Amino acid sequence: MDNIYTEYNFTISPKEPGTEILIAELGSIGFESFVENETGVVAYIQNNDWNENMLDDIFVLNSKEFDIEYSHKEIEQTNWNAEWEKNFKPIRVENKVSVRAPFHENPNLEFDIVIEPKMSFGTGHHETTYMMLQHLLDLDVSDKKVLDMGCGTGILAIFVEMKGAKPIDAIDIDTWCYTNSLENVERNNCNNISVFEGDSLLLKDRKYDLIIANINRNILLNDMAVYTDCLKENGTLLLSGFYQEDISIIDDEVKKHKLLLIKTIERNNWVALRYQK
Numbered sequence: 001m002d003n004i005y006t007e008y009n010f011t012i013s014p015k016e017p018g019t020e021i022l023i024a025e026l027g028s029i030g031f032e033s034f035v036e037n038e039t040g041v042v043a044y045i046q047n048n049d050w051n052e053n054m055l056d057d058i059f060v061l062n063s064k065e066f067d068i069e070y071s072h073k074e075i076e077q078t079n080w081n082a083e084w085e086k087n088f089k090p091i092r093v094e095n096k097v098s099v100r101a102p103f104h105e106n107p108n109l110e111f112d113i114v115i116e117p118k119m120s121f122g123t124g125h126h127e128t129t130y131m132m133l134q135h136l137l138d139l140d141v142s143d144k145k146v147l148d149m150g151c152g153t154g155i156l157a158i159f160v161e162m163k164g165a166k167p168i169d170a171i172d173i174d175t176w177c178y179t180n181s182l183e184n185v186e187r188n189n190c191n192n193i194s195v196f197e198g199d200s201l202l203l204k205d206r207k208y209d210l211i212i213a214n215i216n217r218n219i220l221l222n223d224m225a226v227y228t229d230c231l232k233e234n235g236t237l238l239l240s241g242f243y244q245e246d247i248s249i250i251d252d253e254v255k256k257h258k259l260l261l262i263k264t265i266e267r268n269n270w271v272a273l274r275y276q277k
Contacts, residue, residue, distance in 0.1 A: 004047045010070040012040035017268045018066040020127060024241075025058050028216055032176065040068075047074065093133045099155065102187070111162050115153050115184045128214050128240040131265045131272035132156055135238050136212075138263075141165040144209035147230065150219070150241070154181030154195065156212050158188045165210070166192035173199045200226045210236045214272075217242040221253050228257035231277045236262075240272035247271055 008031075012018040019041050023034050030049040035042045055061055061068055090100035090107070097111040106112055129152075136156065142164035148157040151170035161168055170185070170193055172178050178197035185193045196202055200223040211227050213220060220239055231237055237259060242250060244266060250273065251261060259275040 005044045005075050006047055006050045006072055007075045008043045008045075008070055008072045010040040010043065010068055013067045015040060017270070018060060018068065020268060020270065021060045021243075022058070022068070023126070024216065025060060029054055029058075044075075091130070093130060094137055096137060097133055097159065099133075111159065113155055113158055113162070114187055115155055115158075116180075116187070127267040127270035128272060129155060131267050131270065132212060132214050132238060132240055133159060134265055135263070135272055135274050136160060136163065139163075139210070139236065141210060145207070145232075146210045147171070147203070147206070147208045147212065149200070149211065149213040149223075149227070150215040151181050151195070152177050152214070154184045154193070156214065157181070157193050157195075158184060158190055160210070160212075161190045161192050162188075168193045169206070169208075170195045171198060171202055173197070199223075203227075203230050206230050207232050208235060210238070212238045214238075214240045217246050217250065220250060224253050224257065228254070228259060228277070231259075233277055235277045237275040237277065238272065239275070240270070242271060244269050244271050247273070 010022060012022065019036060023041060026043050031043045031045045033044040060066055088101050090098060090104040092098055092107065092109065096109055097113065098107045098109045099113045099115065101116055102114055133156070136159055141160050144165045146157070146160050146165045146168045148154070148168065148170040151157055151172045154170050157168050157170040170181050172181065175197060178195060181195045185195060203226055208230055209232055211231055213227060220241065227237060239250060254275055259277050261273060262276050263274040265272045
């Protein structure tokens, strides 16, 4: 890749949940890659997408709850694979699911997901992905038709196939995520996942037993009617990508479509909700 990038180095106190909130906000304005370290996070954005005022409206940078200092500099070509290899650590969820890169040793748990995230979101390290895996562990998805909306690396689509779901649609509007999901689907020998690049306009006339939407609050609210219309009767809707204080806003919108809240999981102020139609 010959693109020129701007690198931001953020020092954050307290580190959690400040780092997670900052990554979510930066991702929403075009930052493509994040490398966490002991003091905070290093974030990268293409120069074509950068402007000097783009951080002015980042909530966490203006919050009195966090002390965040940062510097930035222009860098040229970066070996992203080498960056991930240095910083991407394997994780375990409920001691049943392992999420690791190809260069990690297989811990031989019940489910082993191998991904190479590159510049995509969804490594399992972020609270929202982790909680979605927890929800999915509780569900019987055998032979269920599933939508993974905002699929990122494809990790959740891959997991539901491992649990017996089919067919599965994985959709993301970001080209990096689309291509990375295709690679990870192949890497995990999945045969029942179709990956698409696009948004909720692709969902016209489609129906699913399970819809997974791990996106940000505003997109969820904007597209909720589409998701609920695509959900079969007695179907399950999993939502994440927002904070604890957003629960009432999300819940009010979902209840307009006659869905019932079944279970809530919280992790470091992030939330994942399970609804039934």
